[in-house]
Amino acid sequence: MIADAPPPVGTPVPAESLARAASRARSTSAVAVVFGDDIPMFEASVPARVFGGAAGHPDMPRFDVLAVAGEPAPLRTSAGITLDPPHGLDALESAGIVIVPGWREPGRGEPPSAELLDGLVTAHRDGATVVGLCLGAFVLAAAGLLDGRRATTHWAHAATLAHDHPEVRVDPDVLYVDEGSVVTSAGSAAGIDACLHLLRRGHGPAAANAVARALVVAPHRAGGQTQYIERPVPTPRTGDALAAAVEFALANLADVDLDVDAMAGRAHMSRRTFDRRFRAHVGSSPLQWLLGQRVLRARQLLESSDLGVEAVAGLAGFSDGVALRPHFRRLVGVSPQAYRATFASR
Template identity: 70%
Template sequence: MRDADTVAVVFGQDMPIFEASIPTRVFGPVHPEVPAHTVLAVAAEPGPLTTSAGIVVDPPHGLDALDAAGTVIVPGWRVPGGAPAPEALLAALVAARDGGAVVAGLCLGAFVLGAAGLLDGRRVTTHWRFAARLAADHPRATVDADVLYVDEGDIVTSAGSAAGIDACLHLLRRARGSAAANAVARSLVVAPHRTGGQAQYIERPVPPVTQGNPVAAAIVFALDRLGDADLDVDAMARHVHLSRRTFDRRFRAHTGSSPLQWLLTQRVLWAQRLLESPGLSVDALARRVGFADAVALRPHFRRILGVAPAAYRATFADTRSPDGAGRTPVG
């Protein structure tokens, strides 16, 4: 008989300890007003196990503990291409799902669910660095690299590391309600609710700047003037003495992006950084980075980062007072 209040957390060799600790913390005795789940640490392989940080752990339960769990979580795994997940684990995950449990794969744990055949026909996610590999390994799954987590009912997957906290809080919200999830989030001093559809915060590096390359010269020119309202693609092309059409073609070949989209993205990323500090209003901030106002910034910010500027600030702004004391509630 499965117990909805029991969460089994699966540990494997070489898995990251941070990811492994997330569900044990979220579902454990975090807040005095939220009844804790029974959390079972389960060894998927013969122990003791060594994490990727070299820390030795010895989970007390075997795979038979999955038989009683209402939720089974694989909170990460070793990097794809290493030793495959044990067949006994894959069979136990299928049996858990078929028996009515919710099965979750956090970060690279999605690869274990994929190896068990649990991702076929599903929309799923994983860490953005490995999304293409997950899609190639499991072509019958729809891999969305632009979200924090995906809830498909009995299968839940999340993006990398901290997104596992969001996914576990989401599962806790399903089980205990919003008030309980918010209370636990406050105790952990994390955002109480980041929606699954919010974008992963993916690195978007500036292409390497090389001498004698007109596109590189235009990039340097633009980065020095991002806040100028009159900086546009025509101005970038004029600076390097190219026609708009030739400049556009060379820019795409060099960066993989149109110059307009590159320019908008750089301005949005600058706005993103400014939103993490208090002070400027969104309107003033938008003008600082080269947009006419907040109305002009908002659709580009949402398209690129998946969330509105105000919502981003509410989640990520540094809320310290001038003397450095934090104002985040902890109770």
């Protein structure tokens, strides 16, 4: 379903529509949280914890968090726990913020109902900020609210969102995307980041910092979800010239002289032919693939060893740490030091 376009400028507004809009005056302190069947428990709890996580703190405004049944109640979470939200979809008519904190995995169960999608579209049209956390982005996409907009979701389902909704500009690398009246977040804990951002945007950093302290989380995390994406080293097919070149490169990543020409020679092809065939089979240039594998090797070493950045750079095939850092930050989103601080084995 696609969200309706606004009427042309100058189109008369019927009196009954004005009366209806007046009766639905939206409260900036009302946060409607829409639950569906099979929702994960963690995602379900995030909005209530953020918008009610520092109640009574002098820097924290008071919010009325409304638990809304987006499908016939009672609902069951993915952990089998029963939820019985006290509010129906009519609660969306007064909320200034409407959040879908998660949803069941794509392809599981029934699609979101027309009533829910209509409620989200109407809330957005009436001025509410509509938010999709994690897989909640799929519900917003089904409502047409992400058409032509940049959005994100859990990295493991970003490709599915892009495939199912090609009109959405999916960014799989960030923790959240703020498109003004529409906000989406990456997976699970990134919902906290998005909700803290909404709190910061609407009420200033003091309110967001108060909640972050109460939840014992960072008020703002560096980087995006790129640093959390698992990219295992591919296993090449045997008996193929390209596979032989890939296998050769993976075995010799520490060799700073390893380059695309060396890979082409291993495949017994000219550089031009190798480049063309590699792009056709892998989907990226051999140079970008090689840089990606070297950064991946650096990530693995930063996670599993105590080697300094210079040593890690050398073992990953970079001349030094200076050569490693810009490629690492571009592909991972944070510096090597920040990545190690987050992921190193203790």
